[in-house]
């Protein structure tokens with residue numbers, strides 16, 4: 520044993536005791552997490568398929584802020600799911616494709632896969648879209664059933680003591696249509712299908728014994744640097760939201776998805792009164808940061824603790840004006856941190872983050888978007904805080920319905936530095 524390691528062991532043992540002391544209390548409400556989704560939630564699955572193993576998230580500078588190496592996460596550090604897991608005090612779920620045995624999966628499983636769609640290839644083909652769908656929600660359900668088989672007799676008890684995350688999923692379905700020049704109106708016709716696929720997964724996990732399901736909604740598509748770049752020149756000034764600088768029509772697509780998703784969840788709650796089903800408003804969490812970036816700046820959490828910030832201390836209306844002179848979280852929340860640079864949003868499809876010639880900004884914590892598609896660790900933490908705080912949630916959507924007490928929610932928030 521190396522000299523330092525006995526001290527480390529002592530620290531680990533102390534931690535285990537601390538965790539054990541909490542046993543039986545409200546903090547141990549969930550023992551593990553199971554999750555479904557796309558690159559916003561993938562913690563290593565895409566690294567394990569030969570077709571995707573060398574993707575951008577497998578290369579530097581991905582992971583530079585937190586893990587100090589690429590882990591397959593599409594960010595400079597942790598994802599929203601990492602913060603939620605830390606807040607709950609449960610293990611990081613095993614990426615499905617990195618596990619084999621029941622023992623690998625007892626700690627929870629992450630089925631989310633970078634690039635995953637809600638819908639199957641057949642749907643896109645029937646619309647004349649020659650897309651490339653490697654993993655859909657149907658694949659993730661097949662994987663989930665495989666885990667259920669492995670768990671055998673432990674299955675129902677395991678499901679009942681787990682928190683399920685179903686989403687975010689659907690952003691790639693919409694990207695496929697928008698990238699092939701379909702009108703937003705046509706892409707809106709995908710919404711009932713996408714929401715139906717999500718509802719089907721929620722139904723499946725409830726049938727397997729789930730007692731608590733968190734369903735994150737769609738992100739504000741019109742604020743994505745990739746889409747802002749794609750639509751540049753084809754949207755006139757009136758097509759941008761004056762407050763956020765985002766494309767109104769694309770945000771409307773996300774809002775439609777979210778309305779239909781919430782309606783579907785309402786139906787599921789009525790059909791399954793014994794299951795807690797909570798909607799997480801990612802849309803509001805992200806647009807809040809974009810609309811008042813100074814309030815959520817790099818040091819906002821710290822400053823907030825010192826109560827030095829009142830809301831909108833100094834509104835900067837030109838923060839989204841087209842200029843490549845200065846990029847910063849507080850001033851230009853629609854710029855990507857990492858990529859080939861240039862362009863209005865510091866985004867270039869041909870020089871995506873992780874490619875030769877692409878580089879990251881000096882301080883990712885000042886940016887909302889990491890690579891033009893995915894968020895920075897700084898934004899992900901704030902989104903996790905917003906989900907846990909449920910600042911836009913009421914009734915059945917409030918996180919306290921998942922935590923079972925406001926004291927528990929407070930503990931969760933403290934653990935990841937929200938308050």
Ligand SMILES: *[C@@H]1O[C@H](CO)[C@@H](O)[C@H](O)[C@H]1NC(C)=O
Pocket residue numbers: 568653654655657658
């Ligand atoms: C996903 O499902 C499709 C259709 O069943 C199948 O052809 C494909 O091999 C699956 N992909 C993976 C990675 O399992």
Ligand SMILES: *[C@@H]1O[C@H](CO)[C@@H](O)[C@H](O)[C@H]1NC(C)=O
Pocket residue numbers: 698699700
């Ligand atoms: C979409 O339209 C743009 C601009 O008109 C064009 O350059 C691009 O090739 C089109 N893409 C597809 C997939 O048709």
Ligand SMILES: *[C@@H]1O[C@H](CO)[C@@H](O)[C@H](O)[C@H]1NC(C)=O
Pocket residue numbers: 795923
């Ligand atoms: C919430 O806590 C109370 C008391 O600790 C318990 O009786 C109840 O079953 C819990 N509700 C849920 C949904 O876990």
